[in-house]
Amino acid sequence: MAATPHSDLTGQVVVVTGAGSGIGRATAHAFADAGAYVLGVGRRKDALVETAADRPRITPHPADLLTADTPQEVVDAAVERWGHLDVLVNNAGATRMMPLAETTAAGITALFELNVTAPSLLARAALPHLRRRRGTIVNVSSTYGHRPLPGAAHYAASKAALEQLTRTWARELAADGIRVNAVAPGPTESEALAAAGLPASAVDQVKREETGRIPLGRRGEPQEIAAWILRLADPTATWLTGQVLAVDGGLGLV
Known part of the structure; x- marks a missing residue:
């Protein structure tokens, strides 16, 4: 299902x-x-190269957003290559199942560093250029930024924080x-569940349960989310x- 640019x-x-994958790859394509x-x-060079394949307008830029100098380095790379910056899409994030009984300080810190701190510092680095261009920021939250997610409360809390940053x-x-807006995707086909450390059997179970709760009867596709990110960033x-x-x-609605 391909997104048609509007x-x-x-x-x-x-x-x-x-x-490198999922919503981020679909957004780069859109x-x-x-x-x-x-x-x-x-972070994965090979995955970024795949994203850029057959699309010369995409330049892969491997970087770890948790490294102190990365936000400024990323913004500088874009401006040095093309002369300005119009749009920042904060899509990178992590999902982690962490029930309260298993909660650790390190686990909380890791989630908030990637889901809250990294987009904040990247937005700060981009700000002078966005001011010059009257640009836009689009943050990628989650349906669980405003819905409870038992067993992953701190992930949900990090996305709630991102939504409040947006406003x-x-x-x-x-x-x-x-302009600053956010998209809050519902359950979407991606590598997020596997990346959260769930075994294949658990991933399949979660997908079945989620699909059963969605009124339209299916999980979303990354291209469907990317289409709305594009529309929110549209300068018109x-x-x-x-x-x-x-x-x-x-x-x-459920």
């Missing part, structure tokens, strides 16, 4: 984190297909003409800011 973003420069230049950021940055940066969406858009097959 926008002409020719000449726009976009940074997409977590571009922006490139709409005419933008994309810096695809992620607050939107107020803070409105005078600069910078001039009066939309501070919104968290649930793209979840109706799960929020």
